[in-house]
Amino acid sequence: MAFNYPFLDLRNSLAGSAIASRPPSIRLRALVADAWMETENPKRQHQATTSVREEVSAFLGALGDLKVIVRSWEEVESYFLRFPGLVDIVELAVQAVQKHIQDAQMILDHYRDPEIDDEYLVLCVRASEYDESFLKRLAAAEAEFLEHLNRQQGWLQLTTDFGNPTDAL
Amino acid sequence: MSRKYANPPIIEAVCEFRVSKNTPWDLTIPGLFYEKVNSSFPVKEQRVIQEVEFQQGPEGVQYYIRSSERIFLFAQDRKSFVQLGPRLVAVHCLAPYPTWEGFRPKIENAWNGIREVVEVNSLDRIGLRYINRIALPATAFRLEDYFGFYPFLAKNLPQEIGSFAMTVEFVYPERPDRCRVRLSTGEDPQVSSVVLDIDYFLASPGGVTCGQALQWIDQAHMQVEAIFEGCITDRLRNTFGELK
Numbered sequence: 001m002a003f004n005y006p007f008l009d010l011r012n013s014l015a016g017s018a019i020a021s022r023p024p025s026i027r028l029r030a031l032v033a034d035a036w037m038e039t040e041n042p043k044r045q046h047q048a049t050t051s052v053r054e055e056v057s058a059f060l061g062a063l064g065d066l067k068v069i070v071r072s073w074e075e076v077e078s079y080f081l082r083f084p085g086l087v088d089i090v091e092l093a094v095q096a097v098q099k100h101i102q103d104a105q106m107i108l109d110h111y112r113d114p115e116i117d118d119e120y121l122v123l124c125v126r127a128s129e130y131d132e133s134f135l136k137r138l139a140a141a142e143a144e145f146l147e148h149l150n151r152q153q154g155w156l157q158l159t160t161d162f163g164n165p166t167d168a169l
Numbered sequence: 170m171s172r173k174y175a176n177p178p179i180i181e182a183v184c185e186f187r188v189s190k191n192t193p194w195d196l197t198i199p200g201l202f203y204e205k206v207n208s209s210f211p212v213k214e215q216r217v218i219q220e221v222e223f224q225q226g227p228e229g230v231q232y233y234i235r236s237s238e239r240i241f242l243f244a245q246d247r248k249s250f251v252q253l254g255p256r257l258v259a260v261h262c263l264a265p266y267p268t269w270e271g272f273r274p275k276i277e278n279a280w281n282g283i284r285e286v287v288e289v290n291s292l293d294r295i296g297l298r299y300i301n302r303i304a305l306p307a308t309a310f311r312l313e314d315y316f317g318f319y320p321f322l323a324k325n326l327p328q329e330i331g332s333f334a335m336t337v338e339f340v341y342p343e344r345p346d347r348c349r350v351r352l353s354t355g356e357d358p359q360v361s362s363v364v365l366d367i368d369y370f371l372a373s374p375g376g377v378t379c380g381q382a383l384q385w386i387d388q389a390h391m392q393v394e395a396i397f398e399g400c401i402t403d404r405l406r407n408t409f410g411e412l413k
Contacts, residue, residue: 047222048349049296049368050252050259053181057356073357074302081181081263082247085214153214153243 056080059087060108066094068106068123075110079121083154086121089145090156093123096144097158100137103128105165111157120155126165134160171269171394175410178301178365179266184276184386185259186283187294189374194256198287199240202253205282209275210242210251218254251279256293258283269390277383289379296370297389299397303405307361318352318365318400339396345376346389348396365400369393 048054056077060070070076080087090108097104105126112119125138142158149156188194203213220235243250249267252259260279262272283289305315312319312330320335322328334353341347348369355362369389371377377385398406 047294049183049185049298049370050257051181051183051298051300052252052261053300061356070357073359078180078264082243084241085216088216153212153247 052081052084053077056084056087059091063090063094063108066098066106067104068094068108071107071109075112076108076121079110079119079154083152085152086154086156089149089152090121090123092145092148093141093156093158096141097123097125097138099144100141101125101127101134103165120157122157122159124163125158125160126163126167127160128165130160130162171391172398172406173268173412175412177264177266177409178303179262179299180264180302181298181300182262182266182272183259183296183298184272185257185294185296185298186280186292186382187296188256188258188283188287188289189291189293190256192256192290193287198283199253201286202258202282203240203242205285206242206251206278209278210244210249212243212245212247214241214243215239216241249275251275253283273386273390276386280382284379291375292371292377292379292382293374294371295377295382295385295389296368297386297393298366298368298370299393301365301367301397302355303363303365303401304408305361305363313402315402315405316352316363316400317402318350320352341392344388345371345373346392347372348392350396350400352400365397367393367396367400369396 059080060073060077063070094106097106107122107124107126109122109124110119111122125141127134138158138160145156203210216239218237218239220237222233222235224231224233237254240253241250242253247263248265249260249262249272252261258279260272260276262275266272303315309329318335318337320330320333322330332354334351336349336351339348339350346369348367350368351364351366353364353366355364369392371385
């Protein structure tokens with residue numbers, strides 16, 4: 001069965017719209033791919049009932065294409081379900097890290113403090129080399145999303161463990 | 170009499186109302202609606218959602234991208250929330266599922282709340298959706314031991330499955346509803362699980378009047394329960410810990 005990837009057309013359809021200034025979000029691209037597959041049958045024209053979990057799942061799945069490994073999938077998903085606004089923040093954070101640390105491997109995980117009632121997401125960045133500028137570049141990446149994060153409920157911690165990126169795979 | 174479980178596998182339950190395009194809708198509605206539901210959903214948040222809508226046109230399936238603002242109103246524990254968008258109200262419950270007796274009043278609260286602040290002319294769609302994640306043995310197992318709804322493989326096909334996704338849309342000749350059921354392998358590569366997604370919806374715009382909406386929801390819930398119970402075997406049911 002032929003399957004035409006729709007993103008080239010998608011970009012054209014965005015031209016002139018209010019969101020033309022930025023590419024379709026990671027999760028939108030994932031949802032388009034899913035929805036396109038689902039609607040190839042012209043008899044299947046009924047929309048699905050809104051689900052945040054579906055959006056989160058598509059987003060987490062799409063992160064794999066961006067060199068982000070999701071650890072503790074169910075905990076991360078559960079956190080996103082309670083703080084869905086963080087989907088936008090993590091997307092911003094991943095793009096900011098890719099901009100400032102080109103060869104970065106990222107690990108998205110959930111952290112729960114065993115002593116106090118606190119939990120948050122952790123985006124751990126690993127690079128093939130840790131030169132003097134690494135922490136500055138990490139801070140520059142964080143600066144790109146921190147203001148947005150401060151307006152949201154929930155928390156994302158950007159950090160590094162200075163690990164070998166290939167160990168994460 | 171419906172079954173109740175100590176460990177239900179539901180990770181998200183949603184009841185969504187999409188009201189007709191001829192229902193007046195403006196920027197004052199979120200604020201007015203919040204006043205009606207803030208005792209249950211006091212925490213306000215806002216997001217811009219990009220949506221894809223597909224429509225059948227003369228040259229095949231066309232798609233449209235829409236950006237719309239959504240207001241999220243969370244319960245204090247964030248285990249349930251209401252999503253409000255243009256001509257859309259959706260009530261979500263997360264795990265642990267509070268039983269239908271806990272979920273239904275939230276739906277009623279939101280539906281009555283929106284009807285108090287806007288004159289809903291008619292309903293284009295109502296949906297009641299339950300997404301379940303079901304843990305399965307990490308070792309090889311037969312799907313038919315756990316499910317009454319699974320992909321059939323003829324004997325002359327390979328019998329070992331790495332992953333699968335199967336969707337069936339049930340129709341109900343006596344009512345304007347459909348139920349889309351999807352069983353697929355779970356996304357977490359580290360865990361053996363499947364996702365059972367049951368989306369029961371009003372497939373015919375205007376098929377239910379606003380006054381009948383809550384009655385429709387009750388019937389929809391009975392259908393969803395019947396579908397869920399039909400999809401699983403006793404062996405799986407026992408792992409949920411049925412409450413007698």
